[in-house]
Amino acid sequence: MSDKNASPNIKSYEIITEDLVKETLQNDRGKNAELLSWELKDFTNKxxxxxxxxxxxxxxxxxxxxxxxxxxxxxxxxxxxxxSLNDLTEGAFYHEITILFNVIEDMNKELETLGLPRIKTPKIYSKTEEKEKEGFITENLRTQGFVLHDRMKGQDLNHALLVVEELGRFHASSLLLEETIAPKTFLETYDNFEEPYLEVNSPTFKPFEVLFTSQAEGAIKYLKSFPKYEKCVNWIKTNGPSFYKIYIEAFIPNKPFDVLVHGDSWTNNMLFKYDEKNKPIDIRFVDLQCSRKASPAVDLVYFFYTSLDGDVRSKYFNDLLFAYYQSFSRVLNLAQMTVPFSFKELQNEVEKRKIFGIVTGIFIVQGVLFASEDEIWDFNELTDDNIEEFTETQKKNAQKIGNREGPFKDRFLSLFDDMLESNVFWEETGVQRKNIS
Structure with missing residues (x-):
């Protein structure tokens, strides 16, 4: 019935069984749907x-x-x-299945009660949670006209508006759900909501700690050629060893800034649909494995500093924040709930979170956005024994990316133009530091 020879021989494909495909089909089309055959076809790039x-x-x-x-x-x-990545990978699968199967479905019920559209994520039809056979099957958004935005190009205003407006609905609907399940919390209500691997001292996060530090070192090396950014170089030298800690601690919520966030809101985790004039008209968020309770500003600055060019970010920063706030408030107003913070308070919160935005920007822009096929991080090659070797390779790749002609320079340097203009970087960050020499 199946043909797995249509794709490379990858062990993970054995997770997909005929029973799982039948379950998928019938959950989508109904019990009358009779499976005749199925095959696997790859469509993603490294x-x-x-x-x-x-x-x-x-x-x-x-x-x-x-x-x-x-x-x-x-x-x-x-x-x-x-x-050490195995526990992180398995935990992320259990967590994402919980988010998609349970949490977002319950958020959708809250929206449907108000007559509002569902959260814009893929429909999920089946799952397997057996150890080392974790996976799930969703609708194929590409057959409906949704595509990835070119990660090497910053999103324009039309794309960004779709993103922030949907983030507003996502965050607000989590507050509706939180009120419904009270006095229980998300952690008490949903299995696998906890993420023990996302802790400062967790051994499962060690590879990312090393990667964050190596990206900081790469940024220092690149910026040294530009005297304008000497102040930024000194800041990264001081704070670079704590980038991973800044990243993790950014996800600690603080009332009233406490919602369910996407958690990984950069351009590769969004698909867009376009009209005949190539204007984006619809969006879907994918990859919810990092979704957790945090400040809404985390999603916003993550998106702004990884997925927008400097000119779009500087020109429309407050316009995008206001569009987000309107979308967020609209849902809560319909539910007759109090909006937990003012627009001015949101602006202040976003300003405080810009450090997180720059850290993720350095990590993503330098490490991922402009990497060619053979420079992309391949975690399949990463083991506990070769972390240092893996890191050295990434440093060399970052240097190659920096030396290459193209849009990288403007995109990367725009992060530090913003950094120079924001007071928050020149105040105490609240993390222990040791200099990068």
Whole structure:
């Protein structure tokens, strides 16, 4: 019934069984859908996913005497060699399944009660949570016209408005759900909501600690050629060893800034649909494995500093914040709930979180956005024994990216132009520091 030879022989594909495909089909089309055949076809590029294997399932089926074809997307445990990343990978799968299957579905019920559209994430049809066989299957958004934005190009205002408006609905609907489940919390209500691997001293986060530090070192080396950024170089020398800690501690919520966030809101985790004039008209958020309770400003600055060019960010920063705030407030007003913070308070919170935005910007822009196929981080090659070697390779790749002609220079330096203009970087960050020499 199946043909797995259509794709490379990847062990993760064995997670997809005929029973799982049947379950997917019937949850989508109903019990009358009869599975005839299925095959796997790859459609992603290196760099489109880092903590998983993603492939498509092409299905042929019969329904009410007629023949049909349909495509689904499977997200699977990459089944890497044993390392400290394994617990992180498995935990992220359990967590994302909980977010998509349970939390977002309950958020959707809150929105439907108000007559509002569902959260714009893929429909999920089946899952497997057996150890080392973790995965789930969703609708294939690409067959509906959704595509990734070119990660090397900053999003324009039209794209960014879709993003911030949907983030506003996402965050607000989590507050509706929080009120419904009270006095219980998200942690008490949903299994696998906790993320023990996202702690400063967690061994599972060690590879990312090393990567954050290496990206800081790469930024220092690059910026030294530009006297204008000497102040930024000194700041990174002092704070670079704590980048991973800044990242983790940014996700600690503080009332009233406490919502469910996407948590990984950069351009590769969004798909867009376009009209005949190539204007974006719809959006879907994907990759919810980092979704957690945090300040809404985390999603906003993460997006602003990883996915926008400097000119768009500087020109429309407050316009985008206001569009977000209107979308967020609209949902809560319809539910007759108090908006927990004013627009001015949101502006102040975002300003405080700019350090997190710059740290993620350095990490993503330098390490991912402009990397070629052979320079993309390949976590399949990372083990506990070769972290230092892996890091040295990434440093060399970062240097190659920096020396290459193209848009990298303007995009990267714009981060530090913003840094120079913001007072928050020249105040105490509240983290222990040791200099990068």
């Amino acid at each position: 760099g489109d996913g880092y903590m998983s294997v993603i492939t498509s399932i092409q299905v042929k089926f019969k329904e009410n005497g007629e023949m049909f074809e349909k495509s689904y997307v499977a997200k699977l445990n990459p089944l890497r060699p044993k390392s």
